[in-house]
Amino acid sequence: MDNGANGANGNSDADETQVAGETxxxxxxxxxxxxxxxxxxxxxxxxxxxxxxxxxxxxxxxxxxxxxxxxxxxxxxxxxxxxxxxxxxxxxxxxxxxxxxxxxxxxxxxxxxxxxxxxxxxxxxxxxxxxxxxxxGTLTREGVTLAMRASGLSADHMTVVDALVTRLQEIEAGARDRVRGPEGSSGSEAE
Known part of the structure; x- marks a missing residue:
């Protein structure tokens, strides 16, 4: 069986001698x-x-x-x-x-x-x-682009960007909730 590339001493890379003094x-x-x-x-x-x-x-x-x-x-x-x-x-x-x-x-x-x-x-x-x-790896292409553009901003400006992103997420979540209507319905049900 091939246990690896053999060195000059004929030992394979996974079969070296035990470290000196090691139990x-x-x-x-x-x-x-x-x-x-x-x-x-x-x-x-x-x-x-x-x-x-x-x-x-x-x-x-x-x-x-x-x-x-x-x-x-x-x-x-x-x-x-x-x-x-x-x-x-x-x-x-x-x-x-x-x-x-x-x-x-x-x-x-x-x-x-x-x-x-x-x-x-x-x-x-x-x-x-x-x-x-x-x-x-889970970021979209747009997310990567935004992160790359923001990477040169100061810490203060990054705080502003973070707050803006948080607010936009809240707005989008509210819009999704309104589309679903009361109790999670889609609002498009036939009466």
Whole structure:
């Protein structure tokens, strides 16, 4: 079975030696942490693909994208699958190289690289940024245009724009309520 791109020493990227002095419990916990973070990235990408009507990412598509980005084979579909489970086929915890984690993060557009998988503070910061970007995906083209135009305004003027948007939302909600008529009827019922 292909567990990834082999380095000069013949070890695959998902089968490196244990970190010096690390206990089996610590290795298993690190493996679970990496798997959970990778699963969140895949889940986020799956939601975005569904929103656009595209296919969910597969280990193969993820590996292909990463290798295309690298311009060479740096990870295999089997390695992606193994890292998602947090366990090698033998049942041992995974122990990917920093290089593998770096490419994995880059494949999801994360500039902090391996640190995303290894540092919880960086993970939290990047996840928050990804959530913000994801929420922008629900904006209409007009909403994006408005946001881009407003981005250069001072804080005081942004407060005015915010108040104006709130008032316009209230006006539109009132108009919808009037069209529906009393008790939610559409007002167009035959008598």
């Amino acid at each position: 089996d419990v610590a290795a298993a916990e690190r493996s679970r942490m990496i798997a959970a973070k990778l699963a969140r990235l895949v889940e986020r990408e799956t939601r975005e693909a569904a929103r656009r009507g595209g296919p969910a990412p597969s280990p193969r598509s993820i590996a292909d994208r990463i290798c295309a980005l690298a311009g060479r084979k740096v990870i295999s579909k089997d390695t992606v699958r193994i890292l998602l489970t947090g366990r090698k086929p033998t049942g041992e915890p995974t122990n990917p190289t920093v290089d593998t984690l770096d490419w994995l993060a880059k494949g999801f557009g994360i500039k902090s690289g391996a640190a995303y998988f290894l540092d919880d503070a960086i993970t939290e910061r990047v996840d928050a940024q990804l959530d913000q970007v994801s929420s922008l």
